[in-house]
Amino acid sequence: MDIPHGLKLRHLECFLAVAEEGTISAAARRRNITQPALSKTIADLETLLGARLFERVGRRTVPTPAGDSFRRHALSALHSLETGVRTISGGRPVDVVSVGVLPTVAGGLFPSIALEFSQLRPEARVSVTTGPHNYLIGRLREGEIDLMVGRMPTARDMPGLRFEYLYQDRIELVARAGHPGAGLDAARALRRYPLILPNRGALIRETVDEYLNVIGLPDAQPAFESVSLAFALPLLLASDMLWFISRGVIARDLAADSLMAFELASDFMSGAVGMTSSASAVQNDHVELLATLLRARAGPD
Numbered sequence: 035m036d037i038p039h040g041l042k043l044r045h046l047e048c049f050l051a052v053a054e055e056g057t058i059s060a061a062a063r064r065r066n067i068t069q070p071a072l073s074k075t076i077a078d079l080e081t082l083l084g085a086r087l088f089e090r091v092g093r094r095t096v097p098t099p100a101g102d103s104f105r106r107h108a109l110s111a112l113h114s115l116e117t118g119v120r121t122i123s124g125g126r127p128v129d130v131v132s133v134g135v136l137p138t139v140a141g142g143l144f145p146s147i148a149l150e151f152s153q154l155r156p157e158a159r160v161s162v163t164t165g166p167h168n169y170l171i172g173r174l175r176e177g178e179i180d181l182m183v184g185r186m187p188t189a190r191d192m193p194g195l196r197f198e199y200l201y202q203d204r205i206e207l208v209a210r211a212g213h214p215g216a217g218l219d220a221a222r223a224l225r226r227y228p229l230i231l232p233n234r235g236a237l238i239r240e241t242v243d244e245y246l247n248v249i250g251l252p253d254a255q256p257a258f259e260s261v262s263l264a265f266a267l268p269l270l271l272a273s274d275m276l277w278f279i280s281r282g283v284i285a286r287d288l289a290a291d292s293l294m295a296f297e298l299a300s301d302f303m304s305g306a307v308g309m310t311s312s313a314s315a316v317q318n319d320h321v322e323l324l325a326t327l328l329r330a331r332a333g334p335d
């Protein structure tokens with residue numbers, strides 16, 4: 035085998051960390067080592083391979099053409115090694131697609147996609163993880179999930195990731211059917227009734243805060259903060275509370291007429307929903323099929 039003597043697993047892991055994170059400092063934090071130690075590991079790898087793997091572009095450290103080629107092969111090699119270890123050790127079965135699903139699609143689009151996938155690929159299993167955006171981004175970066183489906187990450191989260199747009203999802207202001215404020219415009223209703231806001235840190239919170247500022251309610255104090263349908267729906271049905279939430283979360287409840295939506299008359303209360311994955315990932319056939327099904331079935335309602 036034509037593999038340089040001295041090439042170790044840590045060389046590949048450090049190389050991929052820099053390729054995904056885009057900076058030495060971020061990669062060092064991810065690997066829990068010092069920056070000089072990581073830089074030396076990369077330099078040793080370049081010496082072993084006889085090629086320059088990275089170059090500086092502004093403040094970013096990006097792969098050279100040789101580095102980009104090596105990245106694909108290194109990632110494939112690590113995936114093959116992990117598959118072998120799992121097969122022998124009785125760990126996670128080979129045919130598992132791990133997907134992180136944000137609330138935007140967890141109760142609407144994704145379950146039907148997962149069902150269709152399982153019918154087409156009975157030999158594979160979809161492992162679904164739900165949670166807040168930052169949690170799922172972390173799991174994606176660590177390779178614990180193959181794909182994240184939901185709102186587009188912020189610009190500061192995008193280094194090392196790629197996003198594929200599927201559709202636009204609106205933010206709605208909703209209340210129970212038969213709400214006494216149903217005839218009011220949204221601004222008046224918000225001044226009169228208690229409010230549930232998305233959690234601070236939720237992707238839609240900044241947009242909601244901007245809307246409240248535009249209508250003259252910059253200091254609106256919520257009774258609760260949540261993006262969880264399981265928590266908020268009982269509160270809405272038992273009270274006169276209002277809730278700002280992505281339409282994808284409550285689409286079925288709107289269709290069933292258990293909730294109603296106020297007219298917000300705002301062009302910026304929507305955002306991109308799509309698939310986020312590691313920029314350096316080499317996806318298997320199962321992940322590619324799942325992505326194809328999402329593209330074919332994606333829609334706003």
